[in-house]
Amino acid sequence: MKAGLHSPQTLMIRKLDSIFPLSAEERQALQGLPVQVTLFKADQDIVRIGDRPSQCCVLLEGFTQVYKLTAEGKRQIMALHVPGDIPDLQSLHLKVLDNSVATICPCTLGFIQHEDMRRVCERYPRIAAAFWRETLVDASIFREWLLNIGRREAYTRLAHFLCEFLVRLKVVGLVEDDTFDLPITQVELADAIATSNVHVNRVLQAMRANGLIQTRGTQVIVPDWERLKEEGEFDPLYLHLQQEGDA
Amino acid sequence: MKAGLHSPQTLMIRKLDSIFPLSAEERQALQGLPVQVTLFKADQDIVRIGDRPSQCCVLLEGFTQVYKLTAEGKRQIMALHVPGDIPDLQSLHLKVLDNSVATICPCTLGFIQHEDMRRVCERYPRIAAAFWRETLVDASIFREWLLNIGRREAYTRLAHFLCEFLVRLKVVGLVEDDTFDLPITQVELADAIATSNVHVNRVLQAMRANGLIQTRGTQVIVPDWERLKEEGEFDPLYLHLQQEGDA
DNA sequence: CGAGCTTTTGAACGCAGTCAACAATTGTGG
DNA sequence: CCACAATTGTTGACTGCGTTCAAAAGCTCG
Numbered sequence: 183m184k185a186g187l188h189s190p191q192t193l194m195i196r197k198l199d200s201i202f203p204l205s206a207e208e209r210q211a212l213q214g215l216p217v218q219v220t221l222f223k224a225d226q227d228i229v230r231i232g233d234r235p236s237q238c239c240v241l242l243e244g245f246t247q248v249y250k251l252t253a254e255g256k257r258q259i260m261a262l263h264v265p266g267d268i269p270d271l272q273s274l275h276l277k278v279l280d281n282s283v284a285t286i287c288p289c290t291l292g293f294i295q296h297e298d299m300r301r302v303c304e305r306y307p308r309i310a311a312a313f314w315r316e317t318l319v320d321a322s323i324f325r326e327w328l329l330n331i332g333r334r335e336a337y338t339r340l341a342h343f344l345c346e347f348l349v350r351l352k353v354v355g356l357v358e359d360d361t362f363d364l365p366i367t368q369v370e371l372a373d374a375i376a377t378s379n380v381h382v383n384r385v386l387q388a389m390r391a392n393g394l395i396q397t398r399g400t401q402v403i404v405p406d407w408e409r410l411k412e413e414g415e416f417d418p419l420y421l422h423l424q425q426e427g428d429a
Numbered sequence: 430m431k432a433g434l435h436s437p438q439t440l441m442i443r444k445l446d447s448i449f450p451l452s453a454e455e456r457q458a459l460q461g462l463p464v465q466v467t468l469f470k471a472d473q474d475i476v477r478i479g480d481r482p483s484q485c486c487v488l489l490e491g492f493t494q495v496y497k498l499t500a501e502g503k504r505q506i507m508a509l510h511v512p513g514d515i516p517d518l519q520s521l522h523l524k525v526l527d528n529s530v531a532t533i534c535p536c537t538l539g540f541i542q543h544e545d546m547r548r549v550c551e552r553y554p555r556i557a558a559a560f561w562r563e564t565l566v567d568a569s570i571f572r573e574w575l576l577n578i579g580r581r582e583a584y585t586r587l588a589h590f591l592c593e594f595l596v597r598l599k600v601v602g603l604v605e606d607d608t609f610d611l612p613i614t615q616v617e618l619a620d621a622i623a624t625s626n627v628h629v630n631r632v633l634q635a636m637r638a639n640g641l642i643q644t645r646g647t648q649v650i651v652p653d654w655e656r657l658k659e660e661g662e663f664d665p666l667y668l669h670l671q672q673e674g675d676a
Numbered sequence: 677c678g679a680g681c682t683t684t685t686g687a688a689c690g691c692a693g694t695c696a697a698c699a700a701t702t703g704t705g706g
Numbered sequence: 707c708c709a710c711a712a713t714t715g716t717t718g719a720c721t722g723c724g725t726t727c728a729a730a731a732g733c734t735c736g
Contacts, residue, residue: 232666250572253662256580260572272569275562280569280667303558307551314561315522317568322519322527324571325497325507332578332623333503336692367714376579378693383716399701415500419479420527583724614682625725630684 190217190240190292197266201425202312211302212309217292228269228283228291235273237293241265244289245365248281249373259374260324262286262347262366266354271317274299287365319422326420331376334415339375340385341394341414348404349418360404437464437487437539444513448672449559458549459556464539469532476517480526484540488514491536492612495528496620506621507571509533509594509613513601518564521546534612566669573667578623581662583632586622588641588661595651596665607651 188196191213198204198212219242222228229235231250241263248261248269260281263269269283274296303310323346330342347364351357368386372379389395394410396403404410435443438460445451445459466489469475476482478497488510495508495516507528510516516530521543550557570593577589594611598604615633619626636642641657643650651657 248572250576252576252580258576258579260575272565275558276565276569276669277672278666278669280669281572304554307554307557310554310557310561311522311550314557314564317561318519318523318564321564321568321571322523324568324575325495325528328507328571328574328578328623329497329499329505331575332505333499369714376575379714380694380716381692384692387716419525422523422525422527425524615684616682626682627684627726628724631724634684 189213190219190242191215193242193266194240194268198309198312198316201422202308202315204308204312208306208309211306215294215298215302217294219290219292222285222289222291224285224287226285228285229273229279230282231279233279234277235270235279236297237295238268238271238273238299239283240292240294241267241269242290242292245286246283246289247286247370247374248283250281257373258376259370260327261320262374264347264350264354264356268313268316271313271320274303274313286370315422322420322422336375336377336381336385337388338413338415339377340371340382340389341410342416343371343375343414344395344402344404345411345414345416345418346421348402348407348410349421349423353423360407361401363400364402365400436460437466437489438462440489440513441487441515445556445559445563448669449555449562451555451559455553455556458553462541462545462549464541466537466539469536469538471532471534473532475530475532475538476520476526477529478526481524482517482520482526483544484542485515485518485520485546486530487539487541488512488516489537489539492533493530493536494533494617494621495530497528504620505623506617507574508567509621511594511597511601511603515560515563518560518567521550521560533617562669569667569669583622583624583628584635585660585662586624587618587629587632587636588657589663590618590622590661591642591649591651592658592661592663592665593668595649595654595657596668596670600670607654609649610647611649612647 195204195209195212199209204212217240222244228239228246243265246263246267246269247259248263249257249259251257261269270279273279299313303313326346330339334342348357348360348362351362356362368382369379372382375382377385386395386397390397393405394413396405410416442451442456442459446456451459464487469491475486475493490512493510493514493516494506495510496504496506498504508516517526520526546560550560573593577586581589595604595607595609598609603609615629616626619629622629624632633642633644637644640652641660643652657663
């Protein structure tokens with residue numbers, strides 16, 4: 183059930199539709215969007231801070247990172263994206279990019295011209311609202327990361343990170359038997375949770391020793407989901423996975 | 430030149446218009462929005478995490494904070510808002526609030542029903558786009574805070590924070606002669622930049638000793654803006670103050 | 677003028693960073 | 707398929723930025 187097997191538009195539609203049910207007409211408008219599919223190697227910049235892109239990219243396969251550097255060259259990763267996400271959707275309304283986006287493993291990306299997206303958004307306000315909502319969920323995740331990085335210690339922080347990643351992968355069908363692929367180096371993990379790679383290594387060992395996770399290569403196995411959630415103080419509310427207002 | 434002297438709608442229109450020039454008709458639509466003005470005391474919750482608000486609030490006077498708590502009760506402030514901002518604009522499309530918003534000093538707030546905003550957004554796509562853009566700038570600020578908190582040390586971090594606050598206040602006319610009011614306790618400052626209040630106190634002293642800032646009560650004076658920017662590694666790009674694409 | 681909050685100070689401690697070396701794994705070219 | 711290079715993961719020792727706790731001093735405001 184690889185995400186890459188679907189057409190780019192279908193992946194996008196399925197995601198938008200799951201929250202914000204679309205009409206047949208709206209769905210067709212999205213299907214009609216021209217998408218240029220491109221393959222990227224690992225560790226390649228897709229767009230850079232300061233760029234003025236004229237297109238957005240839909241992640242179809244692989245994982246990407248949003249990052250920035252300090253003056254001293256320290257890196258902070260502020261977001262990871264899973265298939266179905268649009269890492270630079272913001273660029274539709276913010277002309278200059280304020281962060282860089284890069285692959286962390288080989289990726290397939292679909293590019294859509296801003297022009298085309300704007301046309302669809304103007305004609306179909308509900309599609310615009312659905313895209314808007316996507317960016318609001320991104321922002322909600324940033325807030326949670328701020329809490330996580332600012333106020334939780336490394337062990338809890340890493341547990342929380344793993345919880346979030348697991349849940350987001352589950353949504354796109356990339357988790358089986360509480361096992362998922364995390365093709366990311368400890369250096370990158372460290373830059374995501376704002377610690378050093380050495381410390382990430384030690385925390386991972388502690389988590390393995392405590393039976394919180396098991397690892398086999400890049401595979402991560404979560405034997406006790408409830409426990410991981412507890413250790414990571416994880417509450418998925420902030421991911422806004424359902425349109426909760428309907429309940 | 431107090432922001433509070435204008436009508437709520439005018440404050441909002443001026444901000445949206447400065448980036449995204451509006452037509453007379455669009456302006457009139459915004460002027461017609463019913464706004465209920467309410468006064469709040471200091472340190473009062475306006476909305477709480479888990480709420481399902483049916484309205485947004487425009488900050489007219491004072492400062493508000495967006496915050497969350499960890500399981501142990503540690504607080505992280507993830508955003509401060511200045512007059513003209515809409516601290517919970519996200520709630521227009523995310524049914525359940527994933528953070529709390531509180532005043533940090535006595536505030537004047539204008540409440541607008543979601544229903545009314547949605548009507549205006551549907552009828553005027555450019556207004557919707559302008560609001561959308563506002564939420565994207567908020568997200569951009571979250572990203573910068575992640576970099577700041579995650580990868581800069583306390584001194585630089587606080588300098589950066591002061592730079593941002595100064596610039597944002599300047600935009601709404603609340604800075605005179607490089608002096609601004611910061612009616613916020615050191616405990617709150619600490620929760621915003623993710624350190625302890627004790628450390629904030631020491632860093633502030635260091636900054637005063639270095640001549641980076643002067644303080645008189647809650648007033649902060651910046652004698653050398655260029656130097657503060659440098660010490661804080663501050664580049665205002667991420668605030669997206671102009672629609673840079675027009676250049 | 678006193679209660680309550682905020683700022684300031686000192687001292688001890690600890691989580692995590694840095695540096696450096698080594699081991700394991702992955703990737704690559706012959 | 708193997709040898710070698712490069713990357714990634716692991717370990718130990720030392721250091722330090724910042725936390726915590728507790729108490730004193732300074733403000734603010736009824």
